Amino acid sequence: MSISMIGIDHNKASVDVRALFSFTKKNAGDAMRAIKELEGVHGCVILSTCNRMEVWVSAQDDWDGSLYESLCDMKQVSGESYRDYFVIRQGREAVEHLFYLTSGLKSQIVGEDQILTQVKDALALARDAFSTDSVLEVLFRMAVTAGKRIKTEVAFHRANPSVIHQAIRTLSRQGFEVAGKKCMVIGNGEMGKMAAQTLRQAGGDVTVTIRQYRSGMVNIPQGCQRIDYGRRMELLPQCDLVVSATASPNLTLREELFQQVELTKPLILIDLAVPRDIEPSLGQREGITLYDMDSFRDSEALPEMEESLRQSEAIVKEQMDEFYQWLEGRDIIPRIQEIQTEAVHDLELRIHKILQKTPMEEKDREKLQHTIETAAGKVVNKLIFGLRDSLEKDAFLECVAGLEKVYEDA
Numbered sequence: 001m002s003i004s005m006i007g008i009d010h011n012k013a014s015v016d017v018r019a020l021f022s023f024t025k026k027n028a029g030d031a032m033r034a035i036k037e038l039e040g041v042h043g044c045v046i047l048s049t050c051n052r053m054e055v056w057v058s059a060q061d062d063w064d065g066s067l068y069e070s071l072c073d074m075k076q077v078s079g080e081s082y083r084d085y086f087v088i089r090q091g092r093e094a095v096e097h098l099f100y101l102t103s104g105l106k107s108q109i110v111g112e113d114q115i116l117t118q119v120k121d122a123l124a125l126a127r128d129a130f131s132t133d134s135v136l137e138v139l140f141r142m143a144v145t146a147g148k149r150i151k152t153e154v155a156f157h158r159a160n161p162s163v164i165h166q167a168i169r170t171l172s173r174q175g176f177e178v179a180g181k182k183c184m185v186i187g188n189g190e191m192g193k194m195a196a197q198t199l200r201q202a203g204g205d206v207t208v209t210i211r212q213y214r215s216g217m218v219n220i221p222q223g224c225q226r227i228d229y230g231r232r233m234e235l236l237p238q239c240d241l242v243v244s245a246t247a248s249p250n251l252t253l254r255e256e257l258f259q260q261v262e263l264t265k266p267l268i269l270i271d272l273a274v275p276r277d278i279e280p281s282l283g284q285r286e287g288i289t290l291y292d293m294d295s296f297r298d299s300e301a302l303p304e305m306e307e308s309l310r311q312s313e314a315i316v317k318e319q320m321d322e323f324y325q326w327l328e329g330r331d332i333i334p335r336i337q338e339i340q341t342e343a344v345h346d347l348e349l350r351i352h353k354i355l356q357k358t359p360m361e362e363k364d365r366e367k368l369q370h371t372i373e374t375a376a377g378k379v380v381n382k383l384i385f386g387l388r389d390s391l392e393k394d395a396f397l398e399c400v401a402g403l404e405k406v407y408e409d410a
Contacts, residue, residue, distance in 0.1 A: 001042070005055060005089050005094045006086055008086050012084075021077075023053065032046050032131035044056065044126065046125075047119060055070075055071065056098070068086055095324075099316045101119070142326075163296055166296040170296050181204050181241055183240065186232060204241070207224065207227050242268070243270045245273055253282060263287050269291070271292045272292075332400065339404060342407040346407075347373070
């Protein structure tokens, strides 16, 4: 059994390139089912977020399929055009990547825990699509466990780490304070709600757009106002800051919508969507400053974070070791069970004549024989697992191979 992944993220690819390979929940389900149907593949999980897209598979050791080519076929993208944007990891490198990623140690903002929820959701989606298997199930669950432990046991020295918080800090360093500013948030999904709530907490006067057909069915963050999505351009000239964070495949702010809009003061646009919500050319218009997901990199290396990182890495290593113990046990247990069966059968043959000559009722003889066989099985298990716990891995596997050879030659 092998574990491998292919991924594209903010470190190597721009928002527009990442958007080509992003998945909605429905598309991800279809894609995972399609990949699992490939010969030699046992399980598949797709993680698709604003910052990254990753495809995970467990497959036969000799599987030689190409996840990159499968992705290009699904997305109808030219074969070699984007290969350099992807990273392929296999085996221990892939496992380590998932643990560090889920723990927030590979995020744009180190220590953020939004990725933890995203990894959990990816596993849940794979379950719904019946595309996961026992290896990926345990791998992702243990990675999530590591992330949860870090979230509760490690204190990163920055509150509310998320892209919108980093955006506010970046703007503040540039002299723009949210407090007292007129803000509009386009979108009321998870990212939109977080943006609206954060801007409100920072002292902004926040209005959230609501789709008309949903206006009576949704909640917006406390202290915010609402406006129908179709009226967003009416409010926009009054705004100092507009954040767009929807899951829509269509642009929410386009050049043509600004033809009849007269801006009387500088306007900041922040696009937190992948694919983009805001047409990039708007950033070239006079009086408009446009930021996207890649504008807010957390490049600060705070000295006080070193201890937090050390603690996090210790937790990651502990959980990874536990995963590998499970994985190795998963492969070795069938072999141990076979040795146990052979050993018990060997004992049965050796004591059969003795039991037959022992004066007792037949039912008592059968009961005694069954008791001896059960005890023998437990003794064999104790001996073998005792060897596992006291020997190095290679030495233990040599012992198992030697025991197998004893009964092969018998």
